Amino acid sequence: MQLSNEISNSYELLEFLKKQNLLKEEPSYWWPSSSDFEILIGAILTQNTKWTNVEKSLENLKKLNILNFEAIIEVNSTVLVEAIAPSGFKNQKSQRLKLLAKNILEEFGSFDNFCQSVNREWLLEQKGIGFETADAILCYACHQEFMVVDKYTQKLVSYMGFEFETYEDLQAWCEYGINENLDKIFELYGYEISLNKLYCRFHGKIVEFMKSNRLKARVKE
Structure with missing residues (x-):
């Protein structure tokens, strides 16, 4: 055919x-990540770059134990910038990650509650999140029907x-x-x-x- x-x-x-x-050799839900939280972070980092670069950034965040909202908010900005540098636009993306983490905790209280309760409109109001990124978060991280x-x-x-x-x-x-x-x-x-x-x-x-x-x-x- x-x-x-x-x-x-x-x-x-x-x-x-x-x-x-x-998809024979791919994960069941295709997106290559070990956790839904990593998918959320990866959806931001993958903007304007290759996924192989994002994987390097995620590995750096793992080594520094910065893969939760509280850690992202509290970590020194310079440390976060250096960790995600492989993904490009490191200063911009670090600022957006910190702001998103802060807004999610203030609005939803936890990642699990965020995944259950967030909607597309809320995500599109967040700085740096457009249609594709919002839907990637909803579909792959939150397992919603988008x-x-x-x-x-x-x-x-x-x-x-x-x-x-x-x-x-x-x-x-x-x-x-x-x-x-x-x-x-x-x-x-x-x-x-x-x-x-x-x-x-x-x-x-x-x-x-x-x-x-x-x-x-x-x-x-």
Whole structure:
């Protein structure tokens, strides 16, 4: 099967990607992190950089025992800046991490309560958090039912002949095809996969497909 404009909705795209066996060696929810808290921090650090750089920053934070809100707030700014330097924009990101940690503790009291209670509107009010970062936090760290769409997603569906004016239009297209075909998807997977896990794996399949350089070979000109 070739990826082409014959794919008319996101369910058919998911079906195509699933046949590629892209996530065989990946974690169940795709995002490469050992904890939901690390996912939250990583979602901020990964802005405008490669994930390999974020992993170096997270390892530095682990060694310094700065992977909790209280530690992020209390640590000397210079220490935090040096720890996350591999991710780039170190001064800006350190300030945003400190502010976010402070705001979360003031508003929610704990990380667990944050994950259960936070909504998209609150996240988008935080400095430095846009649509993609907010949805990554909601989907991967908080396990809420939001589909992350990124530049890989936009490029892929563009090859399929679809163009969207806004992030939210593209997200709606991705989510609609999934929600309208859940029965077929359960058959495809062989069990009633949760919508959150499905969104995680669908986004992961898109990213891995685009990174694998298979696109040029499979897309019809």
